[in-house]
Amino acid sequence: MNFEKKKGRTALALALAAFLALSACGSAGNDDATAPEGTKQSQEQTSEGAGSSAEKPAAPEGPLGKYDPPIEVTTVRFVNASFKYDEGKSIDDNIWTDIFKNEYGIHVKNLWTVDESQYRQKLNISIASGDIPDFMLVNKEELMRLYESDQLEDMSGVLESYGSDYLKELLNQDNGAALRAATFDGKLVGIPQTQVNGGVSTGEMIYLRYDWLKKLNLPEPKTIDDVVKIATAFAKDDPDGNGVADTYGLGMNKDLFQTHGTVKGFLNGFGAYPDMWLKGADGKLVHGSIQPETKTALQKLSELYANGVIDREFAVKDWNKVAEDVAANRLGLAYGTVSDGGHIHRANKDNNPDAEWKIYPIVSLDGSPVHPQLADTANNFYVVKKGAKHPEAIIKLANIYLEHYYLTSYAPDPNPFISRDGGIFPGKYHPTVIDPLNVNLDAFRLVQEALASGDGSHLGFPANVHFDRLTKYAAGDQEMWFSTIVFGAEGSYSVIDYYDKNKLGIYSEFQGAATPTMTEKMSSLKKFQDETFTKIIMGQASIDEFDKFVEEWKKLGGDKITEEVNASL
Structure with a gap:
């Protein structure tokens, strides 16, 4: 470039x-x-x-x-x-x-x-x-x-x-x-x-305590209004039945757009795509964070916070704290990524075997399919x-x-780079990890076919590992639950499969190298953005502060970055 x-x-x-x-x-x-x-x-x-x-x-x-x-x-x-x-x-x-x-x-x-x-x-x-x-x-x-x-x-x-x-x-x-x-x-x-979880597998999804949903007689999420209704009930209607107001409605973490407790998928439901470049009406690229749809989504989040649906202390909690809330039966609804169930929700299942979780695609205002925001390759x-x-x-x-x-084929011996009980993959010890983008999505599809036929003897890595775990779970090994929430027929990869088959997902329109001004100023603009969004959500700034943010973002380098991005195409 x-x-x-x-x-x-x-x-x-x-x-x-x-x-x-x-x-x-x-x-x-x-x-x-x-x-x-x-x-x-x-x-x-x-x-x-x-x-x-x-x-x-x-x-x-x-x-x-x-x-x-x-x-x-x-x-x-x-x-x-x-x-x-x-x-x-x-x-x-x-x-x-x-x-x-x-x-x-x-x-x-x-x-x-x-x-x-x-x-x-x-x-x-x-x-x-x-x-x-x-x-x-x-x-x-x-x-x-x-x-x-x-x-x-x-x-x-x-x-x-x-x-x-x-x-x-x-x-x-x-x-x-x-x-x-x-x-x-x-x-x-x-x-x-x-x-390995790149491409369409970076699309976010909704993790939901299904036993709480049934107990409170709530509809499954098909629109943003459904999500708001469920989140409000989970915060206010004692879904765990302990008589104490100790549950949160919508999980959020301080980083806003990363890991479990992200609100990226929530914003996508409004047609808002933060931190990425979109094609504007005139064909030129614009930054998603400063578009009107982002303002509308932030206003809804501020209402949820004001109504006590969001944890008052989310702004000082990282995703690990959100995971602790999930494990401790304090949280039953959050947006997350494809691998979250295998470790975050597994901890809840270990603590509470009666807990039921279901995973859903992100939803829109009117119930139409949503294009989830996908990370760059x-x-x-x-x-x-x-x-x-x-x-x-x-x-x-x-x-x-x-x-x-x-x-390398390790059959019939165990693959030394894979933890059979679902622990950390020793592959992460390696200092240069480069993976196929859709290897796990392909494995999910192969595993479902093998489970339907009852024969997984032909499967190679990594599908053979997941088939082995799911077979054990079906036979009554509850310790393998972590595998079914990810690779089971209704697991998180079923959502990714739905996105892929329906051609749902949107990449940033700018996939090039960082421009000079982007290199110099984007990190400070990102910090300014997240601080402003957090203040708006918490009610420390009115929703009108968004318009001032947009003006400042442009002056502080956003306009120059936008000019460079378009010039580089």
């Missing part, structure tokens, strides 16, 4: 470095670009044999060739607070690190690890100082910053030479949209992280530091993941 060359690139890069150092506390093609202060020195000190491509030692041939002697590559990682390793294992010592070293001669060294919530902040400080590892995971804005400061290796030829056929196939999903988002001025500067990218001694190592690590996780 090409952007207009600007004068004073050196000053811009240095100013950007200072900006990042300050803004990090709040978050997560230019041949004349100047790296931030300290970049050159840092690269020389931390990258073995930094220099031109011609000076780099030859790597072993083929996608899976072994290094002899072994090599070391550095990275940085985040960990989820709820992540549990096998006994005696860690992010630095696990099944994958053994495979890397013993079978492929690669030692992956983590320079630092932080909690997932702190990753963006620490990463942005590293980027601003130029102190980056051999490879790391970044988002679109960080990708652009690194490219602008000339810190990234061009991976075009590296991917072509060392990428396996399967890796190349996955990176070209959705007609190569992900690769285009990582291409600047003809250079591929990032390897897209495509995800890739929002994150693996990047390699310019001058790294072994830029091909990241490609080989991705090949290794795909070879062992998807392409």
Whole structure:
């Protein structure tokens, strides 16, 4: 993607470095670009044999060739607070690190690890100082910053030479949209992280305590009014029957548009699509967050909050707190994502075996089908530091993941990368996870066919794992309930299947790399947006504050970003 060359690139890069150092506390093609202060020195000190491509030692041939002697590559990682390793294992010592070293001669060294919530902040400080590892995971804005400061290796030829056929196939999903988002001025500067629950599987859905619904004699949700009626009853009519006003109507978390307790699906029901680009009446792209439909949806949420239907303290609770409310029988209605039932609602079922859950597609004002908002094919990218001694190592690590996780047959022995009881998939130990977008949707369909015929002997991974779990559940193993809420005939993937078969879902109309102003200002605009929306929902600002927000959003860089987005098409 090409952007207009600007004068004073050196000053811009240095100013950007200072900006990042300050803004990090709040978050997560230019041949004349100047790296931030300290970049050159840092690269020389931390990258073995930094220099031109011609000076780099030859790597072993083929996608899976072994290094002899072994090599070391550095990275940085985040960990989820709820992540549990096998006994005696860690992010630095696990099944994958053994495979890397013993079978492929690669030692992956983590320079630092932080909690997932702190990753963006620490990463942005590293980027601003130029102190980056051999490879790391970044988002679109960080990708652009690194490219602008000339810190990234061009991976075009590296991917072509060392990428396996399967890796190349996955990176070209959705007609190569992900690769285009990582291409600047003809250079591929990032390897897209495509995800197993990507594409249509990112569409949100409604999770509902069906036993509460039946007890209160309420209709199943077909419209927004139904959702409001159910949420109000769940908050006010004692659905758990304990005689105490201790339940919430509509689950929400402080991040608004992420994970369980999101309101993205609720807004989609109003025709509102926050944080994405839509085609306007004149054919030009506009930002969904500032459209009138968003205002209408926020007004309804503010009414629900004022009526006590939404937890008064949602603005200080993350999704883990929402999950705790679900587990403790305090919450029976929330919008969420396809995998939530397997861990969030499972905890409730473990605590209360009589609890019944059903999952529904998101609903509209008039009952017509809704296009759920879908995430970009890739929002994150693996990047390699310019001058790294072994830029091909990241490609080989991705090949290794795909070879062992998807392409190797472990039958009849258990797959060592899958937890049969539904725990964390050890695949997450891997530092470069790239997955087929619809592998689980395909598995759902194969499993339903196999269950109908009674024969799952022909199924490969991962369908065979889900068939095994569902068969055990049908035979009375209640511990396998977590599988049926996801892969059962009425599980969350049945909703994704419905979306896919009915061609429901909407992607952002802009799938390109971050524009210069987007890189500089979008994170602060996002923070401004979410703070304003939260105040409106909580009644700390009137609904008219939305119009003022739109005006300020445009002045603070939104208009310039919109101009750049349209110019890049």
